[in-house]
Amino acid sequence: MTADVTAGQGAEYADTASEAYRAALRVIESVEPRIAEATRKELDDQRNSLKLIASENYASPAVLLTMGTWFSDKYAEGTVGHRFYAACQNVDTVEALAAEHARELFGAPYAYAQPHSGIDANLVAYWAILATRIEAPGLAELGAKHINDLSEADWEGLRNKLGNQRLMGMSLDTGGHLTHGFRPNISGKMFHQRQYGTNPETGFIDYDAVAAQVREFKPLVLVAGYSAYPRRVNFAKMREIADEVGATFMVDMAHFAGLVAGKVFTGDEDPVPHAHVVTTTTHKSLRGPRGGLVLATEEYAPAVDKGCPMVLGGPLSHVMAAKAVALAEARRPEFRTYAQAVADNAQSLADGFVKRDAGLVTGGTDNHLVLLDVTSFGLTGRQAESALLDSGIVTNRNAIPADPNGAWYTSGIRFGTPALTTRGFGADDFDRVAELVVEVLQNTQPAAGPNGPSKAKYTMADGTADRVRAAAAELLDANPLYPGLTL
Numbered sequence: 001m002t003a004d005v006t007a008g009q010g011a012e013y014a015d016t017a018s019e020a021y022r023a024a025l026r027v028i029e030s031v032e033p034r035i036a037e038a039t040r041k042e043l044d045d046q047r048n049s050l051k052l053i054a055s056e057n058y059a060s061p062a063v064l065l066t067m068g069t070w071f072s073d074k075y076a077e078g079t080v081g082h083r084f085y086a087a088c089q090n091v092d093t094v095e096a097l098a099a100e101h102a103r104e105l106f107g108a109p110y111a112y113a114q115p116h117s118g119i120d121a122n123l124v125a126y127w128a129i130l131a132t133r134i135e136a137p138g139l140a141e142l143g144a145k146h147i148n149d150l151s152e153a154d155w156e157g158l159r160n161k162l163g164n165q166r167l168m169g170m171s172l173d174t175g176g177h178l179t180h181g182f183r184p185n186i187s188g189k190m191f192h193q194r195q196y197g198t199n200p201e202t203g204f205i206d207y208d209a210v211a212a213q214v215r216e217f218k219p220l221v222l223v224a225g226y227s228a229y230p231r232r233v234n235f236a237k238m239r240e241i242a243d244e245v246g247a248t249f250m251v252d253m254a255h256f257a258g259l260v261a262g263k264v265f266t267g268d269e270d271p272v273p274h275a276h277v278v279t280t281t282t283h284k285s286l287r288g289p290r291g292g293l294v295l296a297t298e299e300y301a302p303a304v305d306k307g308c309p310m311v312l313g314g315p316l317s318h319v320m321a322a323k324a325v326a327l328a329e330a331r332r333p334e335f336r337t338y339a340q341a342v343a344d345n346a347q348s349l350a351d352g353f354v355k356r357d358a359g360l361v362t363g364g365t366d367n368h369l370v371l372l373d374v375t376s377f378g379l380t381g382r383q384a385e386s387a388l389l390d391s392g393i394v395t396n397r398n399a400i401p402a403d404p405n406g407a408w409y410t411s412g413i414r415f416g417t418p419a420l421t422t423r424g425f426g427a428d429d430f431d432r433v434a435e436l437v438v439e440v441l442q443n444t445q446p447a448a449g450p451n452g453p454s455k456a457k458y459t460m461a462d463g464t465a466d467r468v469r470a471a472a473a474e475l476l477d478a479n480p481l482y483p484g485l486t487l
């Protein structure tokens with residue numbers, strides 16, 4: 001266990017945090033004991049499973065406690081110093097601090113701390129881009145100052161223009177996110193969209209192919225960022241591609257914001273200096289509360305700042321307070337140690353799979369996630385996910401490029417290192433995790449179905465789940481979650 005990595009996770013104030021949680025649970029218990037019980041059980045479950053879900057983490061007790069206050073009760077529509085509600089002076093302090101920490105941490109000219117989630121952040125960003133690129137010039141052309149001044153006919157014309165723009169993002173099956181133009185998501189309905197993928201042979205982004213598609217389609221918005229692509233992206237190159245056709249370049253760093261904050265991704269791999277707009281969640285590798293952030297250049301800042309009323313209602317002031325605390329943590333030197341460990345551990349996990357002959361999409365990783373192709377075990381993602389869960393290993397199934405089993409059963413399992421790294425897991429521990437995963441999958445087989453092997457049902461060799469559970473418990477005991485915290 002590396003002291004540096006777990007610093008800030010509460011060991012140094014565990015007694016105080018324990019008292020706080022015990023008292024809080026007694027209060028909750030007096031109203032709805034079943035919620036107090038579920039809350040206790042959730043900590044137990046999180047402590048006792050190998051959490052390898054790439055989008056999850058463990059926020060510090062300081063971050064968690066910050067969310068449970070009366071800031072939850074305050075309405076504060078508007079922006080700092082400019083609210084549609086009275087008595088927002090303390091929310092102003094909170095939001096200004098969250099934005100300041102975000103600007104300083106990421107080196108961004110402007111930060112917006114209000115989005116409730118990653119999806120909200122992307123919606124704010126998309127509409128800010130449309131407002132800047134389409135609405136403002138449209139208004140100027142019509143000689144109007146505000147959309148409320150337009151005639152019905154002029155507004156209808158402008159609305160049609162806003163609804164008829166093009167977006168290009170990474171396809172879902174190669175690791176992109178549903179908010180990057182996937183038809184069932186609102187992003188695929190509000191934009192005319194096309195998607196770029198990865199090279200079918202290597203699994204890597206092929207920048208020349210992306211450039212050719214962009215030249216042909218000429219999107220207004222080019223989006224980079226991913227949820228399940230195990231490699232780094234050259235954002236300088238992507239910006240050049242966007243510039244060629246005058247596209248706004250947006251990066252959704254929801255998954256890897258912690259690696260940007262921790263200076264693992266620098267230069268061409270740091271999206272902030274290259275993108276016009278950057279969005280993120282705050283609860284994944286960044287290790288904060290559930291929420292979103294938008295960073296922007298001066299050009300897009302005024303439109304992003306109107307996220308409310310454009311997309312959002314009242315901000316979650318208690319969550320903005322927790323974002324400020326988490327971002328303050330991420331500005332400490334320990335967070336860089338943590339972020340580097342997240343990347344090193346992913347490397348170790350990938351190496352552990354490769355040396356045991358398990359197939360990986362792209363053959364490895366250079367970020368925080370690993371995508372295992374479970375067809376090498378003769379399984380679907382659904383079967384592998386369930387068998388691992390039976391053995392105390394929490395992952396999620398995920399499509400792989402050109403997935404033969406489709407988006408429901410899938411052929412992949414996605415693993416991420418941010419959560420277990422927070423517990424103090426090191427490179428050797430992750431090699432052991434790879435060994436346990438392989439042990440489970442080698443001992444799992446598709447069950448027979450009426451028309452051949454089932455895609456969902458499976459059988460496991462006797463004793464496998466218990467054996468792996470016991471081995472996992474050893475790793476978990478050696479790296480406790482919230483050390484010293486007792487309820």
Ligand SMILES: *Cc1c(COP(=O)(O)O)cnc(C)c1O
Pocket residue numbers: 055116117118119120122176177179225226227252253254255281291
């Ligand atoms: C997780 C994720 C989101 C969505 O975040 P939510 O907070 O769940 O809305 C958006 N974009 C990417 C790339 C993500 O990985």
